Amino acid sequence: MSTAFSAGIRTALAGQAPVLEVEELSVRFTRRGEAGTQAVDGVSFSVAPGETIGLVGESGCGKSVTSLAVMGLLPGRGVQVGGSVRLDGQELVGAGDRTLRKLRGADMAMVFQDPLSSLNPTVTIGVQVTEVLRQHRGMNGKEATEEAADLLDRVGIPDPRRRLGEYPHQLSGGMRQRALIAMSLACSPRLLIADEPTTALDVTIQAQILELLRELVQGSGTALVMITHDLGVVAGLCDRVHVMYAGKIIETAERRDLFARPRHPYTGGLLASVPRLDTPRGTALTPIRGSARDAIPWAQGCAFAPRCDSGQDDCLTEVAGTTVPLEDDGPGRELRCRHPLATAPVAGSPTTSGADR
Amino acid sequence: MTAALGHRREKIDALAARAGQVPADGGGVSLTKSAFRRLRRDPVAIIGAVIVVVFLLVAAFAPLLAPRDPLEQALLSQVRQGSIPGAQDGFPLGVDQLGRDVLSRLIYGSRQSLMIGVISTVLGAVVGMALGVLAGAFGGWADTLVMRFVDILLSIPGLLMAISISVLLGQNQYALMIAIAVTQVPVFARLLRGSMLAQRDSDYALATKALGVKRSRIVFTHVLPNSLSPVIVQGTLSLATAIIEAAALSFLGLGDPDISRPEWGAMLASAQAVLSFRPQLAIYPALCIIVVALGFTLLGESLREALDPKFRR
Amino acid sequence: MLRFIVRRLLQLIPILLGLSVLLFAWLRALPGGPAQAALGERATPEDIARYNDAFGLDQPIIVQYLKFLGRALRLDFGTSSRTGRAVTTEFLERFPGTVELTVFAMIVAIGIGIPVGYLAARRHGSWIDSTSVIGSLLGVAIPVFFLAYMLRLVFAVDLGWLPGSGRQDVRMDATHVTNFYVLDGLLTREWDAAWDALVHLVLPGIALGTIPLAIIVRITRASVLDVVNEDYVRTANAKGLANATVRRRHIIRNALLPVSTTIGLQTGLLLSGAVLTETVFAFGGVGSALREAISNRDYSILQGFILILAVMYVLVNLLVDISYGLLDPRVRVR
């Protein structure tokens, strides 16, 4: 084990060539008869070794689809993937199934939202962990079991040997998620994508899991992509944050920056809708009007316009003549808005689970 | 109860439970409404519906449609053992062993066959639902009692059940219907009980109960209407099996003793004797049975899918 | 696991009791009551008296029932009014045939049904899918006996490729040890006999297999469609496992759970007498025996067979249930 991790550390130290580069990634779902839906629309970002980025947005904004596209896990039929995804410079879009399977689990791994449904109910934890090791590290049964026990121990599952023989339904929610993480880290991947890893868990467990992830990543120089709608998670974990809406990135910023000065009204809205302790009691929360369903196609204008308070006529293409572009917005920031917020609607940073410690 | 049967149950109950999720305000109807909206876009459903409707119309207007009297042994004198006059003017599909117009018999046959199917299914559904209500509404020992009984019925294979019953009731078409009906009872009982349980715990029901509304009223004003859609689905599917089972029973000689009365199953059975030189006499009624059964099945399946998002794909 | 089985066994008891009550009631409700049923309509009052006395039909109903139950437990269902032989003997003689037929039919149904169902699901929406769906619907809509007659007409009579009736060519005097003819052939090394018996299973087997086949295709398809969309399959793929591994360990293994139940259920149904098919193919099994019993109004046979078969059906379901427990760890602990 130690060897694997030290290897991770070395790459982390060796220069900052990005582990993952996503350029103009677009995913389009087409169904027979119906007009296709653009789930991801020209998304670009990159992650460096040891770096943790967050993809933030309401459910349905395309963040999960983005991650699946990166992993090449989208169903073959009825999906068009465009743009480019490079892992250590290797192009993944359009890469063959074999190639992808070689990479998946070995160089890039993923942790999913619901640990129960993400584990095969009829196969023991042991098998589900060891199968990765056998697949990618060509271990035989005995080695694999040893290693698996080690992994479980590492992710903080007590009495790992016994657990190996158990079935998912016999484990607690937190344990399951730990098991999943163990599997994803089995080959100390260069890239780890965590899709809402804590949403299905109790608050206390959430904190532990986030902590675990943080340690593991920091320990190894693995690049981590956090996909979440929970700003608390972001605050606790991420270096950079990409806020997505209706399939596009609408704002990118370094974490503290974002919380300090959200520029996009949507980001602002998100922050404002988080309950806080430091506002006087009785102050109503200011949620965003409507829901993600109310978005309009980007072609017609800013998808958020219908829900936007500071929205104006030129948010619409027919008025402005062009669609809203993603532009630099100060150091390390990008923004897709014609009428950004002047200042932060609120001061300080949110206090929620996993808030920055 | 064992899981295999249990499995059958769960499927039914699941269907039922979904009806239970419907918003309380008489949602059952609205669900079926939306279901029909979906159905109109489903080609399978349309095919099924067309088949069913066509045959129902044929049955309804048989006297107008049939070119001749299905009992008239018009060409009997031309029949010889081993040779039956073929299709000819006025006899588009030819005649049977007794010189009767096959087309007319098929047309009139639809009446008998569909009637048997419908009556036995309705009978089975009504009795089954009654049991289901009993179990679902009152629960406790009533529930246990009814459900055990139903389980026992389920534990006797359908055809055996039908056979024993028609042996018991002697050979006549009513016995036939009852026999088939009984085999239908358990499904409907479970179905209704399932949805009743789902309903009983639904907030609406609890609320009304809290308001002191009588249980019976909840059942009849709220639960029953909501359980309707799954019952419709099951009913449609059961119709298919009922018609096939009826054919099987009359093949076993447990059908209507007045065999001159046209009925597909009986026609099919009696045609076996001339299969070697006039297979059409078997094939025509068989096709009718197959198509109608298929029609009801298609309709039922697409209904189910329409009513039940889980099934949709 | 043991506790699980025991509990299931206990749950059987009320069902079996209920069954016996039902059949007891059935027998009493027969035209002319049990004596008449057993002795036939020409039975003289003396006969009836003798019978009633022998079977204690003059005693209170509950006593009668208990006696009936006692006899049933001793597998004593009286004698056939046609052959005058013990019902149990008749049954044991007929049952092996039905078992062989059922096994063959289920092999056909499973062997074709699961692959087709799987393929249909994986190629969801393709022509394979739609044809298999239509096919499975048709399979259920065709009256079995019609299918059987057509199969015989074409393959046995017109083409003469396969035997169209019986369990074995009567000209071949094969030695019969177990009455499972194929097995006998193998045991006695009479390969030709075994082969002949096997060939005799083909047509009835196919006819009998269609309905299970249709159902298995549908269930397999549905459950594979369910499973491939499960998160754990995505996980497996995310782990970069080989296609084969994913298919074997994560898709098929789980998809087959509901299918196994269906298979058990269908097997139970087929075992309970393929009355129609066996009749058409003059196949010496339980089903044709029932058919004969119907036309001879041989009530003792009917009652005895139906009781045995129903019990067997319940037991088969129990087995299915246990195997389900073995396959799905979640059931076990519950």
Next chain:
Amino acid sequence: MRRRSPTRVLAASAAALTALTMAACASSDRNAADEGGSSASGGTLVFGAAGDPAMLDPAFGSDGETFRISRQIFDGLLTTKPGSADLAPSLAKSYDVSGDGLEYTFHLEDGVTFADGTDFNADAVCANFERWYNFTGLAQSPSASTYWQDVFGGFKDTPNTPNIYKSCAASDDATAVVTLNQVTSKFPAALTLPSFSMQSPTAMEKYDADNLSGNDDALTYPAYALEHPTGTGPFTFDSWDRGNGEVTLVRNEDYWGDKAKLDKIIFRTISDGNTRRQELEAGSIDGYDLVAPADYDSLDQAGFQVLPRDPFNILYLGINAGGVAGTSANPALQDVRVRQALAYAIDRDTIVNSLLPAGAEKAIEFMPPSVDGWTDDVTTYDYDPAKARQLLTEAGALNMKLRFYYPTDVSRPYLPDPAAMFQVISKNLTDAGFTIEAVSLPWSPDYLNAVQAGQADIHLLGWTGDYNDAYNFIGTFFAAKADGAAKAEFGAFRDQGIFDALAKADGAPDAETRTVDYQEANRLIMDYLPGVPISHSPPALVVAGDVDGLVPSPLTAEDFAPVTIGN
């Protein structure tokens, strides 16, 4: 299931004499045949039977399937000539009758042994007669010793029942003397019936032949009747696989007559007619009985040999004139006009042409023309629906409701397709102004029990003759029974005129007179119209093209010994 005819006295030296002469010429045939008699060719013949035999002891038999098999295993003292209903010698080379017609001396073939090695001799003959006469308990039940009771009457321990058997004595090994109490035309003709075959006394002793158990309707037979039937016939019993309904017989290598050609016969039960045909076509059987008329041509074209028998049967529409205790027959049927209406209403020509095989004849009375006593000079009722309706109107019975019974799951020699027959006749009757309520029951036991108990208003039934004797037909139906009425089947049918006529014919001194008397009886019957005779139909066997030597018998008494296969 043959139906029974009560015993009648008859001074029948004539019958005996004719029999004698036949014996003479027949035996010469045999000698001639003997030279050619070889047991070479061999082969196995599989014959499709319509049902399982009840058991294999013909003394307890009454159904065709039992008899078909026992005819091959057993010989009687007398038999019928192949293809006819006339007497021929068998185990008895010949016989003489005493002047008073009470003492029959049978001269037996010598050197005959039963399959178990027991000698066949006069003692064996008497042992058989004594066995029948001494039946006790269940063996006396009408469903067991059916034909003994029909022909001879009662038993030793039933002195009150009339009984014509007196004694049997062996004057020497080759000569058995049977003495009767009364003269009867049935004797010795009845000895051709399989029920009176000679069976091995030792085997019957050894396997407990007379030990029946069970009850009247579900008799359980002893080992002898199930596993060890032992006779002198051309074939011997090999095995009976009840599960698959297969009875296997093998050639009797030391048969006293011409040895059988076949090594083995398998009688395989295939209850469904279509299946029987398709099995023949598929080659898994070599022949079967009761060919569906619809199949005659197609089978013939397919190269099979359809062997029609001379029609020696009658199909009739039974009319229940009502009045039977516990039945509710329609009283209107007591009105002769209504019965005539029935007769006029039925289109028998079409029925014969369309429903029955070629060679079938329209019946104008209750016996086939080949039986002595038949006459064309009877009242006939030609198809005339108008007249029927008119008669019905006169009788004020228009649209009267009739419960019309017909059997299912069966095909009879005289009634190949009951369902079709029912449908045509009921259509005829409906057209003529009757209202028909259909009742169908499985042939055995329900249907027979129901109609013979007089539960039907009208019903379909028929009869195949046991031997050439008018009484075997009309006597069976219409002679007065002990209670002074006829069979309940015809309701309270009491017509002294007919009863007397039958008795008179029965007791007639010589063949000629008897014939005339029977003709008179037929006239009376057709005037009274206790039922409507419909048709005589030739039932057929069919065998594969390579089967030779099977001679169809009007009595369905085929002998398989001369049959060869495959050359």
